Amino acid sequence: MKKIGFIGLGTMGAPMASNLLKQGYEVTVYNRTASKSEPLVREGASQAATPAEAAAGQDAVITMVSNDDSIREVFYGEDGILKTLAQGTTVIDSSTISPGLVKELAAEVHKLGANFLDAPVTGSKPAAIDGTLVFMVGGEASVVEAASGLFDTLGKKVIHMGPSGSGSVAKLAHNTMVGINNLALAEGFAIAAKSGIPADSFLELVQLGSAGSKAADLKGRKIIDHDFSNQFSLALMLKDLKLASSLTDATGVPSPMLNLAKSLFQAGQTQGFGDEDLSAVVKCYEAWIGQTIGGKPLQ
Ligand SMILES: NC(=O)c1ccc[n+]([C@@H]2O[C@H](COP(=O)([O-])OP(=O)(O)OC[C@H]3O[C@@H](n4cnc5c(N)ncnc54)[C@H](OP(=O)(O)O)[C@@H]3O)[C@@H](O)[C@H]2O)c1
Structure with missing residues (x-):
């Protein structure tokens, strides 16, 4: 996994995307308030105008936004990622959202032949900056394994909790x-x-x-x-x-x-x-x- 779309550059998302860039990933970023993408672009990221654009043609798409409503907009909005998600892409949602919504999103993503992991994190802003987050992950073990390089870049530990929704x-x-x-x-x-x-x-x-x-x-x-x-x-x-x-x-x-x-x-x-x-x-x-x-x- 080398090509990553990263959506949501808030307190947590911005340092996470920055760590991916430092490790040589090709990162395309999207943030609703576009100006927050600028420091990442200076670090080498490409900037997408919509979530759909950020998700197109990637190996993995990471979402890190506020809540259920934000995630709904990022997935289902007019320019949401479900419009462009390619077969085989792995979507990793690290936002903290409800388990019910996680299961719904996993089903939508699977319908497109893509993979889905709910991978919320613990460790606050300092751990996001240091790359020492802990991920608690729901989804198929083989998909978690395939994404392990990404998790290792962003965090110090991945704990597989069980099927979709378990991370949440x-x-x-x-x-x-x-x-x-x-x-x-x-x-x-x-x-x-x-x-x-x-x-x-x-x-x-x-x-x-x-x-x-x-x-x-x-x-x-x-x-x-x-x-x-x-x-x-x-x-x-x-x-x-x-x-x-x-x-x-x-x-x-x-x-x-x-x-x-x-x-x-x-x-x-x-x-x-x-x-x-x-x-x-x-x-x-x-x-x-x-x-x-x-x-x-x-x-
Ligand atoms: N901070 C922590 O210590 C921490 C630790 C573990 C987990 N979390 C969880 O991680 C997630 C992100 O936390 P954070 O602290 O980074 O939050 P934050 O600083 O408030 O950032 C929220 C991000 O979500 C985006 N967003 C909100 N609504 C959106 C929408 N409708 N469409 C597109 N983007 C939208 C915001 O875009 P704008 O810039 O345009 O507002 C911003 O990029 C939350 O679910 C939080 O519970 C946080």
């Missing part, structure tokens, strides 16, 4: 835990801060103690510094929790912590923090305790 389900279960872990961190910080424990000391304890987590490692310092620059937006976290909640409704899995987490991230979104990093949910706790985690009174 694994991602939603995983991100349920990401949301809960981030809330656990915010709540711990709030309890400690309200009684005057210095935030730095508390974070040091958490990272050494049994409460340690990737959330603490990735977001603890951001919370103390009030640096809510976006790595994974609060709005996208809420989107994933809503998808997970629909899944547990459909499968009948009791999920009280998921639904509490969904409500708390919804509160963050309602407060206007949706475009900030998901760690900005701590600002809800700061409002409740009347001070910042760093100890300053709220303005």
Whole structure:
């Protein structure tokens, strides 16, 4: 697989496409806001005017867009990829979308004689830049194997979860835990801060103690510094929790912590923090305790 169409150059997609270029792949990029393609074109990518153009004649097409609606537009739109997808092309969707839509897309793509993998990722913007993402993949094992060179360029590990839709389900279960872990961190910080424990000391304890987590490692310092620059937006976290909640409704899995987490991230979104990093949910706790985690009174 050498010729790649890459659709969606946001926080994750742009560094992923850049890593493919660095490894010598021939990459054709498409982004809805065309100006975001320019840095990739400077790195050697070709620019497509539509998803259909980006998908035509490629060995593989990778999609990395926001949500179910975006994916529907990229696949089924007037200039969607289903218009030009060639027999034998492998479509790899790395967006986090619903398992039901994944199965529908896989069926559409298979009808054209092409292959489909749902391959969502974990590891945020830094892992996309470093090429150390972890892929959780649904689809046929032989197709996963044939795409292994691509996955190795973009990530450090591929875990085959099962048939189409399994990658998506694994991602939603995983991100349920990401949301809960981030809330656990915010709540711990709030309890400690309200009684005057210095935030730095508390974070040091958490990272050494049994409460340690990737959330603490990735977001603890951001919370103390009030640096809510976006790595994974609060709005996208809420989107994933809503998808997970629909899944547990459909499968009948009791999920009280998921639904509490969904409500708390919804509160963050309602407060206007949706475009900030998901760690900005701590600002809800700061409002409740009347001070910042760093100890300053709220303005
Ligand atoms: N950020 C993370 O840490 C992370 C980690 C794992 C998984 N994910 C998942 O990966 C996906 C992308 O995340 P991200 O952080 O890169 O998001 P992002 O920065 O918000 O980028 C979203 C991308 O989707 C495009 N898009 C949105 N609607 C579209 C439409 N209707 N048609 C065509 N393109 C459309 C956007 O185009 P424009 O530029 O025109 O808006 C942009 O390129 C999401 O499903 C997210 O849940 C993110």
